[in-house]
Amino acid sequence: MPPEIKVVENLPALSRAGADEFSRCAREALSAHERFVVALSGGSTPKAVFSLLADDQKDPAKCLPWERIHLFFGDERHVPPTDKDSNYRMADESLLSKISIPPQNVHRIRAELDANVAASQYETALRDLFPPKPGEWPRFDLIMLGMGPDGHTASLFPGTAALNENSRWVVANWVEKLKTWRITFTFPLINHAAEVLFLVAGDDKSQVLKEVLQGKPGVYPCQRVQPVNGRLLWIIDKAAARLL
């Protein structure tokens, strides 16, 4: 399916639209099956989305049944959960610590461990929730993603080994330019989701976003996000959409 692009006024509007799309996907999934399985994105953009989601839970009309929701992380920095750069810490401070979700429904990447050990443990956790059928990939109901100024997404950075991973679900990925390991979902896992939601804001991303959405294919990692049987939705603010 061609990507859907929704342009909103600014970052607050993007955060509201992101939180509403999360809840819409949750209700849709929970009306069709027992659970809603979602992967949260990292970085700075989703923080306000998560805060709005936490606020929404105070409204009975918007409250979600968190006991039926499983939260995963699409990627993580190679740091302990208490570190300022931890995606888990960001999600915990803005959402998890404010909602009544069973702890066993929050699937943290144990990024304090060796990166390869953390990646294989996380794949095992995924296989527990999605017992693999031969040749089948797990189907997340929703995977949230961001885009970096270099066109990376999750921790799939330009020029890194994980870009070409076709069998693993989760890998450790060495990012030379950051001189660090990252733990990340792979493209096949991302592309088997029922919905992939990109949230992108800010003028500093407008040039790359134009090239990602309207430029030559196969240049940026983000361009390899193409759900095989799912929806691809970009919610972007006017500053990021400036050149489209």
Ligand code: 6PG
């Ligand atoms: C991470 C993210 C990464 C992020 C982009 C955008 O761990 O950093 O998963 O892919 O989504 O770098 O980050 P910002 O939202 O901070 O611009």
